[in-house]
Every structure is written in C-alpha cells, then in structure tokens.
Amino acid sequence: MTSVSDQPSTARARVTIREVAREAGVGIxxxxRVVNGEPNVAAATAxxxxxxxxxxxxxxxxxxxxxxxxxxxxxxLGLLLGSVDNPFAATIHRAIEDVxxxxxxxxxxxSLDEDPAREIAAVxxxxxxxxxxxxxxxxAGSQSYLAEVVPPEVPIVFIDREPADFTADTVRSDNLGGSTLATRHLLAQGHRRIAGLFDRSAIWTSQQRREGFARAMAEYGVAPDQLDAMSDLTTPQAAEATVLELLGSPTAPTAIFSAQNRITVGAVHALRKLGRQHDVALVGFDDVELADLIDPGITVVAQRPAAMGQAAAERLFEQLDARRAGDPLPAVDAVLPVDLVCRGSGEIRPSAPTD
Amino acid sequence: MTSVSDQPSTARARVTIREVAREAGVGIxxxxRVVNGEPNVAAATAxxxxxxxxxxxxxxxxxxxxxxxxxxxxxxLGLLLGSVDNPFAATIHRAIEDVxxxxxxxxxxxSLDEDPAREIAAVxxxxxxxxxxxxxxxxAGSQSYLAEVVPPEVPIVFIDREPADFTADTVRSDNLGGSTLATRHLLAQGHRRIAGLFDRSAIWTSQQRREGFARAMAEYGVAPDQLDAMSDLTTPQAAEATVLELLGSPTAPTAIFSAQNRITVGAVHALRKLGRQHDVALVGFDDVELADLIDPGITVVAQRPAAMGQAAAERLFEQLDARRAGDPLPAVDAVLPVDLVCRGSGEIRPSAPTD
DNA sequence: AGTCTTTGTGACAACGGTGTCATCCGGTAG
DNA sequence: CTACCGGATGACACCGTTGTCACAAAGACT
Incomplete structure (x- = not known):
C-alpha cells in the first residue's frame, strides 16, 4: 500500500520565485516587481x-x-450560453474569444439548456x-440571486436576453422590431392568416418576438384573440408536428412566422413533407446555415451574433477597467439591429400556387 | 488620486474557514475534513x-x-478545437461539457484556426x-513541445487528429476508411473522373482522407497521377471557385468527393450556380446541417462528433483517476466508425442528366 | 488491569506568491 | 557639512487552505 509520494522519477522539483531570486542574486x-511590471527596478537588474x-x-x-x-x-471569464453547439451561440462564443x-x-x-437551476449552478x-x-x-425568471452570489466587483454583461430584477449591461438584438418587421413583410404580401411559432414562453426573447408579431398583426387589424400563435415549441420535431397539424386544419394559415432557428428547421421539414414549400410563405427569425441552398431559399430576419459577442466582451472589459479605476460605468442596454434577408420563402403570396 | 483601497461600503468581510470553525466550535x-469528504469525523460534528x-x-x-x-x-479542463463555431467542433464541445x-x-x-503558433500559445x-x-x-506539425510545456501529471487526449512526435490517447474518426467508403460509393455508380477536394495538406485528417481517396481510386485502377485531387482549399469560396473551374474544363469530372464540411458547402454552391446539381454526383465527408432539405439531398460520410467528445472526455477522466492512483494507463488510439448517409447527391450516375 | 489500536480532533507548518515597511544609498537643497 | 529626499531593494508577514503530526478518548485484546 504505497503512499501518495511515489511519483515517477520525473519529479523535477518545480521552480519557484525563490529559486529565480537566488539564481539572479536578488530578493524575491x-x-x-519585474514580472508584474512594477516601477523602481534598475534596468540592469530587471x-x-x-x-x-x-x-x-x-x-x-x-x-x-x-x-x-x-x-x-x-x-x-465565464460565459453562459443557450448551448455551445447552437450555431447562434457558437458564433457569439467565437467573437468573445477573439476579444x-x-x-x-x-x-x-x-451551456444552459433553458434550465433555471443550471443557470444558477453555472454562475x-x-x-x-x-x-x-x-x-x-x-x-431563470429572475436574476435577483446574482446580487448574493456574485461579488460586487465582478462585472456582468447579459447577452441576447434582458435580465429581470437585476440591473447590468445588456447586449441584444432588436427582437421586437425584428419580429414586427418579419410579420409586416408577410402581411405586405397579402397574408392575413399567419401562424406564429414560438419557443418557450418563459424565454425573454420568445416573449419579445411574440409581442412584435402581435403588434404587426394589430397594425393590420387582426385582433389578438384571432392570432394563430403557438408557443413552447422546444424542438424542431415539435415545430414540425405543429405545422403539419395547422396546415391540415380547415382554417390553415397561408404563411408562417417561425421565431427561432430550430423552429424554422422544423417548419421547413413539415412544408417539404406536404410538398407545400412553394405554396406557404415562411419567414424565420435567426439565420440558418445553407438557407440559400434550399428551394425556395428561406427568408429570415438575421441577427448579428458576432457583433453581439464582440460588443458584450468589449463592454465587459470596459467595466473591468472602470471598476479597477474605482468607478463602475452605468448599465447600458445595447440593442443591435437585425436584417431582413429575402431569399424566396417569405415572398410567396397567398393562394398563389407554385407556378 | 485615491488609492486602491477605497472600496464601496459593500466590503462585507469575506468569510473564511476560520470563521466557520470558530462559529461551529471546531478546529479549522x-x-x-467535512468539505473534502475525508473520513474520521463524527456524524454529529459533521x-x-x-x-x-x-x-x-x-x-x-x-x-x-x-x-x-x-x-x-x-x-x-482545457479544450482546443478547430474553431468553437464550427458545428463539428461545437458538437464535440457540448459532449465534453456534458461529461x-x-x-x-x-x-x-x-479556437485554433489551424495556426501552429496558436496551438502552442493556447496550451x-x-x-x-x-x-x-x-x-x-x-x-502544428509536431507535438514534441508538449513534453516540455505540459507537466507529466497532466493527461492529454487528442481528438479528431493524431499527434506527431508525442504519444497520448487519441479519439478520432476512421478518416481513411470513411473516405475510401465515400470514393468507392462514387466508383460503384460508374464514375471514374472523380474530383477530390481537400483541406490544407498540413492537417492530418486531410492527409488521411486524401490517402483513402487515392486507395479507392487505385482499387478501381485509376493511376495516382490521374487523380483530380485539389488540396489546400481553406474556405467555402476557394472550394466553390475550384469546382467552377474544374467543371468548365474539357476533362470535367462527373463526380466530386469533398473531404470537409465547408468544402462541401462551397461545392454545392458551385453546382447550383451552374445548375448541375442533378447532373454531377457529390459525396461529402462530415455532415452538414439541413443536408436533407436541399435538392438533391447531400450524401455524406457522417462522423460522430458527440461520441468522439464523450469518449475523449471519459478517457481523460480515466487517465486522471489512474494517475492519481499512481499508474497511468497506456495510450490508446480509439477509432470511431463513420456512416455513409445516402441522400441523393451521391447516387447520381455518370452522364445521366436530370430526368 | 494494562497495553495496543482505532477514531476523532486540533495545532501548526507549508504552499508560492504579493503587500508593507524598513533600509541603504547617491544626489540635492539648505 | 548636514538634513532630506526619492529610487532601489530585501526581510518578513500574510493570503486561505490542506498535509502532517501529536494527542486524547474509547474500544479491543492479552
């Protein structure tokens, strides 16, 4: 029963500051001072x-x-994302790393997986x-726990979603404007029966996008209670099933607004299965890879994840510098614009079958 | 010019083990012992x-x-990936996180960005x-530097690519077998003029895939010097340009083997531009998102990134446990199988125009 | 009953740096 | 010539925890 200390011969005694000092003939x-760039060291000594x-x-x-x-x-630096393997999040991640x-x-x-418990555990x-x-x-529904858990000298920047019950810098997309834009785009083509497909209603972005959808519909006179809005679609499969069902109903929509990238994927699958991809209009929130290679190309409201990541990281470092200097900066809510990218699926007009 | 020590009143003296000990009426x-789960503490005391x-x-x-x-x-744990925003790498990342x-x-x-200097700096x-x-x-071309930089007690597991001049556990795909499989698939359809498109030749996986391509071609009697193999395609744009050029030449290939996911994307773009996606066969190495929604679906040799990440992480922890127990495990080269996923593009036969 | 183990426990040193402060020294002002 | 000053430097305590070891108390054995 050998004890801990029988390391293989490789036990090159690790070198400490003391040895360096002795070797260089100076004090530790x-x-x-030299390694930390402190002043008052003679050039020759250094x-x-x-x-x-x-x-x-x-x-x-x-x-x-x-x-x-x-x-x-x-x-x-600690970074908490929806999931590191979501392309949107991964792009943010990369941009932050680069800064x-x-x-x-x-x-x-x-990764968060939309689990409030995991959020707290990760923090x-x-x-x-x-x-x-x-x-x-x-x-989580509230970020008030942060006040207890995170020391005041540690800056926090929220990305993608606004916090509740806690004030700090936020960098996010214009979800409200973007979904209004997307919905108006469909309305402008003449669609009135538009299905809105949303993620978990507990998620802030999901709420915002739903709100934008409702506002645009209201502008065109569609009453809130007539909205075909489905929430809590957490997987592409759920979205697909929902679209299949909706399109089979007597009051089938002529257009779809899918408010998140995975939902968009599910919706496209459903349209394919029914062979109605040239028949039913679709606008997605958030870009999808290869969206331009599909026929028809998928029209989306694209976010700018790289810019978001970069802005968040830069803001974090600004706060860090400011706090070290003694005065924290006031919290800022930075809203990044989104871009409507027309590729075909969003430009389909109602009751105009494939030509 | 205030000094460092004018923290805001929030300076709640941070609590240390000593206070806990005093408060609980025990020694530190x-x-x-309690927090580290060491034995010999009375239940009541604990x-x-x-x-x-x-x-x-x-x-x-x-x-x-x-x-x-x-x-x-x-x-x-330190994880070095091609790039955290590459879907393949991101999936690996997620699997590792889960373990x-x-x-x-x-x-x-x-992220590595295929830069040897960055590899060393990151490590x-x-x-x-x-x-x-x-x-x-x-x-990097050689991992011999690891012996100096990484202490012997820190286990290393290589993922995706085999190291050179350094021995350690490796988890990777069967690149050789996979590319042979892909190439044979095209050959079996009757193709003989097959263009092989590869990434940087300095990358191990790229070499392996090229080798597999050459072997399969040789099996069917195609001499090495007749191979249409293009290397060092580092971006989708480069791949696209190459394919456009190849297909314009008098000896245009009837099929393409694209040995990496971004190259596949570039190749698909090129085929689309020329309107020949139903005419020229394509098999890619590595899966691409939405590959099944494109027409024709993209046939690929799919890797199992999640399994790779999981295996690598589990192996790392095994090594960790073994080393703490005193005897490191011998290095193992784990090779994961790949799967040929037929979706249409790889099943196009030569000189068979769109029906 | 006396000795040997085992279990529960705390005092104290040690880990490898940084912060504080005293000291030494050459230069400069009085 | 002396007092003073600031730059250069090192001695030493200290950060908050874990490893080592001593030791007391409680069983276990002869």
Whole structure:
C-alpha cells in the first residue's frame, strides 16, 4: 500500500520565485516587481531577472498570486450560453474569444439548456473559480440571486436576453422590431392568416418576438384573440408536428412566422413533407446555415451574433477597467439591429400556387 | 488620486474557514475534513459544520486550496478545437461539457484556426491556469513541445487528429476508411473522373482522407497521377471557385468527393450556380446541417462528433483517476466508425442528366 | 488491569506568491 | 557639512487552505 509520494522519477522539483531570486542574486520581491511590471527596478537588474526567468523557464503560480492579491484577476471569464453547439451561440462564443484572447483572458463556456437551476449552478461554479467577469444568457425568471452570489466587483454583461430584477449591461438584438418587421413583410404580401411559432414562453426573447408579431398583426387589424400563435415549441420535431397539424386544419394559415432557428428547421421539414414549400410563405427569425441552398431559399430576419459577442466582451472589459479605476460605468442596454434577408420563402403570396 | 483601497461600503468581510470553525466550535482542519469528504469525523460534528457552512454561506477559496494541494486539482479542463463555431467542433464541445459537468469540472475552450503558433500559445495558457487535463485538436506539425510545456501529471487526449512526435490517447474518426467508403460509393455508380477536394495538406485528417481517396481510386485502377485531387482549399469560396473551374474544363469530372464540411458547402454552391446539381454526383465527408432539405439531398460520410467528445472526455477522466492512483494507463488510439448517409447527391450516375 | 489500536480532533507548518515597511544609498537643497 | 529626499531593494508577514503530526478518548485484546 504505497503512499501518495511515489511519483515517477520525473519529479523535477518545480521552480519557484525563490529559486529565480537566488539564481539572479536578488530578493524575491524584486522578481515579483519585474514580472508584474512594477516601477523602481534598475534596468540592469530587471534584465538579469528576466534572463534568469527565461533560463529556468519559471512561470508564476497563478493560484499563489491570486490568493494574495486583493485585486484578484484570474484573467478568466465565464460565459453562459443557450448551448455551445447552437450555431447562434457558437458564433457569439467565437467573437468573445477573439476579444478576450487579446487580453490573455481565457473563457469558460457553459451551456444552459433553458434550465433555471443550471443557470444558477453555472454562475456559482464560475464564481467559485473566481472569474474576472461574466457574460450571461439567462433562463431563470429572475436574476435577483446574482446580487448574493456574485461579488460586487465582478462585472456582468447579459447577452441576447434582458435580465429581470437585476440591473447590468445588456447586449441584444432588436427582437421586437425584428419580429414586427418579419410579420409586416408577410402581411405586405397579402397574408392575413399567419401562424406564429414560438419557443418557450418563459424565454425573454420568445416573449419579445411574440409581442412584435402581435403588434404587426394589430397594425393590420387582426385582433389578438384571432392570432394563430403557438408557443413552447422546444424542438424542431415539435415545430414540425405543429405545422403539419395547422396546415391540415380547415382554417390553415397561408404563411408562417417561425421565431427561432430550430423552429424554422422544423417548419421547413413539415412544408417539404406536404410538398407545400412553394405554396406557404415562411419567414424565420435567426439565420440558418445553407438557407440559400434550399428551394425556395428561406427568408429570415438575421441577427448579428458576432457583433453581439464582440460588443458584450468589449463592454465587459470596459467595466473591468472602470471598476479597477474605482468607478463602475452605468448599465447600458445595447440593442443591435437585425436584417431582413429575402431569399424566396417569405415572398410567396397567398393562394398563389407554385407556378 | 485615491488609492486602491477605497472600496464601496459593500466590503462585507469575506468569510473564511476560520470563521466557520470558530462559529461551529471546531478546529479549522475539521471543517476542511467535512468539505473534502475525508473520513474520521463524527456524524454529529459533521452535521454541525455543514449547518454552519450553509448559514455563513461559506465557499472554500479555490486558490488557497489549489495552492496547498500537492495533488492539485482545479476541476478545470482545457479544450482546443478547430474553431468553437464550427458545428463539428461545437458538437464535440457540448459532449465534453456534458461529461465534465458530472464531475463539477469547468471547460476552457479555445479556437485554433489551424495556426501552429496558436496551438502552442493556447496550451501554454491552459497550463498556466493549471488545468487538470487537456483535450487537444492539433495543427502544428509536431507535438514534441508538449513534453516540455505540459507537466507529466497532466493527461492529454487528442481528438479528431493524431499527434506527431508525442504519444497520448487519441479519439478520432476512421478518416481513411470513411473516405475510401465515400470514393468507392462514387466508383460503384460508374464514375471514374472523380474530383477530390481537400483541406490544407498540413492537417492530418486531410492527409488521411486524401490517402483513402487515392486507395479507392487505385482499387478501381485509376493511376495516382490521374487523380483530380485539389488540396489546400481553406474556405467555402476557394472550394466553390475550384469546382467552377474544374467543371468548365474539357476533362470535367462527373463526380466530386469533398473531404470537409465547408468544402462541401462551397461545392454545392458551385453546382447550383451552374445548375448541375442533378447532373454531377457529390459525396461529402462530415455532415452538414439541413443536408436533407436541399435538392438533391447531400450524401455524406457522417462522423460522430458527440461520441468522439464523450469518449475523449471519459478517457481523460480515466487517465486522471489512474494517475492519481499512481499508474497511468497506456495510450490508446480509439477509432470511431463513420456512416455513409445516402441522400441523393451521391447516387447520381455518370452522364445521366436530370430526368 | 494494562497495553495496543482505532477514531476523532486540533495545532501548526507549508504552499508560492504579493503587500508593507524598513533600509541603504547617491544626489540635492539648505 | 548636514538634513532630506526619492529610487532601489530585501526581510518578513500574510493570503486561505490542506498535509502532517501529536494527542486524547474509547474500544479491543492479552
């Protein structure tokens, strides 16, 4: 029953600041000064220390350093996304990484799956790891818990969705305007029976998009209670089934507004199955890959996920700098525009069968 | 010019293990025992300590803990991917996260962009942050640098691509078999002039797929020097341009094997532009989203990225456990099968125009 | 009853850095 | 010539936790 300490011979004693100091013939504090760029070190001394560090291949131990530091910076950032494998979220992720890498900041990424419990657990895990800042997509109904869980010096930027019961910077798309735009586009083609397909109604973006849909319909005189709005479609399969059912009904819609990318995919599948893709109009919220290769091309309201990610990361670092300087910046709600991309499916007119 | 220490009144003195101990009327070591699940604590004592921890909302300081621990575990893992926004990589990422979360391990994800320098920089950044293990997709020609940079107790699992000059666990697809399969599929339809489109030849998977392509062609008696194999297609645009050019030539191919998902996208675009999507056969390596909605559906050799991610993560944790127990496991090269998914584009026969 | 284990527990050092402060020293003003 | 000043530097405590070890109390065995 051997004890812990029988490491293989590879046990090259790890080099610490003390050895560097001894080797360079200076005090440990001077080494510390050099690596941290503190003033009051003679140029010659600094050079000698740097040379020794390079020779011994010493890397300061982040844990020791962070333990002592009051102004703890781990050069680490927590990112919470719907799911890292959703293309929309992945693009955001990439954009954030590109900003962070310039600061030598590493990104913890975590998936949410629209689960409020997971949101809180993820944030707690980030905080436990002492991240410098947080970029969050939220699922919980209220973000008030953040006040207790996240230390005041850790900045938070919300992305994609607005928080509730908590004030912080937010970067998001113009969901209301975008869905109004999409719906108006269909209405302008002459459609009146338009089905709106939405994600979980607990999700903020879903609510916003539904609201935009309803407003546009109202502009054209469609009463709220006549809206064919289906919510809580959480999978492409659910969306597909819903569309199949809707189109089989006597009051079938002539157009569909699908308010999320996976719902759009489901809707396209359903239209295909029925062979009605040239017959029923479709506008989706959020772009889908290869949307231009499908026949007809899918008309969408495209968001700008890369810009969102970049804006969120930059804002986070601004807050970080400002707080270190002593005065946090006031929270800003940044709204990014969306773009209507016409590719064919949204330009189909009612009761105009395939030519 | 105020100094650092003028924090706002919110300076709620952070609670440490000492306060918990005092409050619970025990020694600090006992508190430590309780939180770490060490044996030899009386049930009653443990309960009292747990209650106190909950009441004071104490969270152990990870830095202090990691600093002291010999067997340092940060519950952190470094993941290096081609790019976090590539769907293939994103799926892997998600699968790894799902395994890691059960162990309360957080994942640092970083993108590679096929840049050897970035590979090294990313690994160094991970090591500096004392990750427990690494899952790497590699771009550099040699991974020998890992021996110097990564401490021997940190396990490494390679994913998607085999390393060079370094031995460690690897989880990857059967690239050779998959591309042979794809090429044979086209050959079996009667095609002989098949264009093979490949990614950067420096990338291991690209080489493997090219080799598989060449082997299958050789089986059917096509000499290597007659192969229409184009390498170093790094963007969909480059692939598109290449296909446009190839199909304009007098010896135009009747089929295309596109060895990577972005190349497939480019090839499909080109075929569309020429209106020959029903005329020229196409098999891609790696699945593409919505491939079944395009007409014709794109036939692909699909990898199993989720299974790869899961296998890699599980292997990493096995190594971790084994090393903590004292004996590292021998390196294993796990090869996952690929699946030929026929959707139409690969079943087009030569000189058979659209019906 | 006396000795040996086992179990529960806390005192204290150690981890590898950074913050504070004292000290040394050459230059400059009085 | 002396007092003073600021730059350069190192000694040492300290950050919050875990590892080691000593020790008391309670059983287990002879």
């Amino acid at each position: 504090k001077t080494v510390s 050079e000698r220390v740097r040379e020794t560090i390079a020779r011994l291949q010493w890397e300061p131990d982040a844990h020791a350093s962070n333990l002592r530091r009051t102004n703890t910076r781990t050069r680490t 962070a890498i310039h600061r030598d900041v590493a990104v913890f990424a975590s 707690e895990a980030f905080v436990r790891r002492k991240v410098d800042g947080l970029i969050l997509t939220c699922a | 070591k006992t508190v430590s 309960e009292r300590v747990r209650e106190t921890i909950a009441r004071l909302q104490w969270e152990p300081d990870a830095h202090a803990s990691n600093l002291r621990r010999t067997n340092t575990r940060t519950r952190t 890691a979360i059960h162990r309360d391990v957080a994942v640092f994800a970083s 160094e950044a991970f090591v500096r942050r004392k990750v427990d293990g690494l899952i790497l997709t590699c771009a």
